[in-house]
Amino acid sequence: MTAEMVTTETRATMPDKIAYARELAQSGLLPASYRKQPANLLYAVEYGEMLNLSPMAAVTGVHVIEGKPTASAALISALVRRAGHRLRVTGDDRRAVVEIVRSDDPDFTFRAEWTIERAKTAGLVNKSVWKNYPAAMLKARAVTECARDACEEALMGMHHTPEEMGADVDEDGIPTRPSPLAGTAQHTASASAPGEPEPDWSARIVELEEAQDRAGLVQLWKQAKAWHPDDSDLLGRIESAGARVKAAVDTAEDVVDGEVVDDEPPPDDAQRRVARMHALFGEAGLGGDKARDRRLKVMSNLIGRDVTTSKELSAGDRDQIIRDLERYQAGGDLENAESRAQEDAELARYAAEQDAATESGGES
Numbered sequence: 001m002t003a004e005m006v007t008t009e010t011r012a013t014m015p016d017k018i019a020y021a022r023e024l025a026q027s028g029l030l031p032a033s034y035r036k037q038p039a040n041l042l043y044a045v046e047y048g049e050m051l052n053l054s055p056m057a058a059v060t061g062v063h064v065i066e067g068k069p070t071a072s073a074a075l076i077s078a079l080v081r082r083a084g085h086r087l088r089v090t091g092d093d094r095r096a097v098v099e100i101v102r103s104d105d106p107d108f109t110f111r112a113e114w115t116i117e118r119a120k121t122a123g124l125v126n127k128s129v130w131k132n133y134p135a136a137m138l139k140a141r142a143v144t145e146c147a148r149d150a151c152e153e154a155l156m157g158m159h160h161t162p163e164e165m166g167a168d169v170d171e172d173g174i175p176t177r178p179s180p181l182a183g184t185a186q187h188t189a190s191a192s193a194p195g196e197p198e199p200d201w202s203a204r205i206v207e208l209e210e211a212q213d214r215a216g217l218v219q220l221w222k223q224a225k226a227w228h229p230d231d232s233d234l235l236g237r238i239e240s241a242g243a244r245v246k247a248a249v250d251t252a253e254d255v256v257d258g259e260v261v262d263d264e265p266p267p268d269d270a271q272r273r274v275a276r277m278h279a280l281f282g283e284a285g286l287g288g289d290k291a292r293d294r295r296l297k298v299m300s301n302l303i304g305r306d307v308t309t310s311k312e313l314s315a316g317d318r319d320q321i322i323r324d325l326e327r328y329q330a331g332g333d334l335e336n337a338e339s340r341a342q343e344d345a346e347l348a349r350y351a352a353e354q355d356a357a358t359e360s361g362g363e364s
Helices: 014-024 038-050 055-061 073-082 116-121 128-132 134-155 201-210 214-227 232-253 267-283 289-303 315-330 334-363
Strands: 062-065 068-071 086-091 095-101 110-115 175-177
Touching (some): 014 055, 038 055, 038 062, 055 062, 055 073, 068 073, 073 086, 073 134, 086 134, 095 134, 110 116, 110 134, 116 134, 201 232, 214 232, 232 267, 267 289, 267 315, 267 334, 289 315, 289 334
Antiparallel strands (some): 062 068, 086 095
16 A cells, blocks of 8 residues: 555544634635634534535635525535536526436436526626626526425535525625625615725724714614624624713713712723623623523523613622623633523522521521
8 A cells, every 4th residue: 555545534623623713714815704704714614524525615615694504506516416416507698507317316307597587587687796797697596496406415404605695796606795684685774785895993983982872883783793794803892882882871861960879880980890791791602682681691690680681780790790700701611601600500509508408407
């Protein structure tokens, strides 16, 4: 056996994969949805590993749109052929036809056809990529449609291309920037339209916070979500700025005749506490409206009583929550804040029960 014939298959450990994703995410040559997005990159590499694809093949072929894995038409074609089925593609700028013959049913031909008239009916031809590359887009639509009908099992859950899910793509079907509302006919007014220059996020955050414009920060968050749907750091900074503005406004409303009516700390301290708490929840993956109920559950477990809204928290409550979250963070376990808080709550209840039993025994 020659050295050239010997191959060694090794599987990288998760820490190695994370380090790899962090380094690779710095490359400016990656598709837009993966640049400076190591978590997205890691997801694609993991998904590619399931498909027996190399990391580079996965990065260029697998794209996650609104949480759903999608594949380029080229990758879908490769998966169909790798499964042993016969695929034929013909077409031009007006029409594309795809035929698939399954290896286990050679007497039947699956067929899909896309014409420019059909694309017009679907409202697709006004997109710039359709105007510039109609032949490529027609073929991509026909490939995926035929593959879904003929051999869905070969696609491994990737039933659509990014373009079908609403992403802006180039000639090869690779996203240039995912649509914030994939699968819908158009963007909402809150999202930046394609082609608009990207805002200076840091400058806008400072400007809106200084103006105490909470509505403006909400709008900015929606814009950031459209541009960078998985950038938890950017979204968390905007959320924290919004929390500080809200805290300042709420505190100002509690001032009567020049005196604060409750025992809350001065506004600056209150703002810092709220911002720090929300920043920690953001790092724990519990930021934003979607995680509100989970976040309240963690708060309830940490302070030992039910919390239905963060407005119920006193300064002492917030300090306790911040201390516990920082303790998890120091131990490298902040991402498991939910389970850690649950464990701490159970231990506290157990200790309380033991104390009560001891006191009861002493009285008897």
